Amino acid sequence: MPSLVHHPLDPASRLIRLMCAEYGVPLDLDEIKPWLRDEALLEVNPAATLPILFTDTEQPVVGILATLHTVEDLYTPDTVSGLVPADPMARAEMWRLVEWALVKLNDEVTRYLVEEKIAKRDLRGATPEPSVLRAAKANFVEHMLYFNYLLASRNWVAGEELSLADFALAAHFSTLDYMGDIDWSKAPGETRDWYSRIKSRPAFRTLLNDRVTAMPPSKGYADLDF
Structure with a gap:
């Protein structure tokens, strides 16, 4: 059985968990706090980032891009469609929006909120910085408007079919939702739906x-029903 080194509120780890669950791949989960830069983590990944996937080979798969490609290559079942479109243009749009979630949304919103609300709890005397929280939440409003613009004319984030872009965005949304940073009563209708x-x-469910x-x-x- 493959195992995943993760943190429950790390969106990149959540994306891999969603992929594996969608494909029916059971995972052993090994929880770690990457911001503590544990020596065992640094030995495997000097960048101290997650996720890290261990398969039946000796070589760990390190980082979100390597891990999602490995999951897609090794575990896509024959009985269901994969999360990566076969059409080149549809695939290009999917990767554009996967990058938006993993890079732009993370760098402008999620990373700051996780650092302020979660990571700082392990730093003696550290408290969340209100100005950082306000900036991240203001940035998130702009992202929500863009996602709603897309979803107003599409069935799913990158097009008419469910794709990796939906899971990448949902991984971030679920982290933010856990921390209470999404006011669904004020969220645009298409995005909420x-x-x-x-x-x-x-x-x-995982x-x-x-x-x-x-x-x-x-x-x-x-x-x-929320």
Whole structure:
């Protein structure tokens, strides 16, 4: 059985967990706090980033890009469609929006909120910086407007079929939702409907059961009707 070194609120790790769950691949989960830069983590990945996937080979698969490609290459079942479109143009749009979630959304929103709300809890005397939280939340409003613009004319984020772009975005949304940083009562309708649909997929159940020590999820996090 493959195993994944992860943190429950790391969006990149959540993306790999969603992929594996969608493909019916069981995972052993090994939780770690990458910001503590544990020596064992640094031996495998000097960058101290997640996720790290261990398969039946001796070589660990390190980082989000290597890991998602490995999962797609090794574990896509024959009985269902993969999450990567066969059409080149559809695939290009999917990768554009995967990059948007993994890079732009992460760098402008998710990373700051996780650092301020989660990582700082392990630093003596550190407290969240209100100006950073405000900036990240303001940035998220702009991202939500763009996603809603896309979803107003598409069934899924990158087109008419579910793809890796949906899971990449949902991984970030679920992290933010856990921390209470999405006000669904004010969220644009198309984006809320999209998240409700993807949240209802069986693959999502593994994330909805997550709990972080001394930080319960926001109200409605695990509810399918929110």
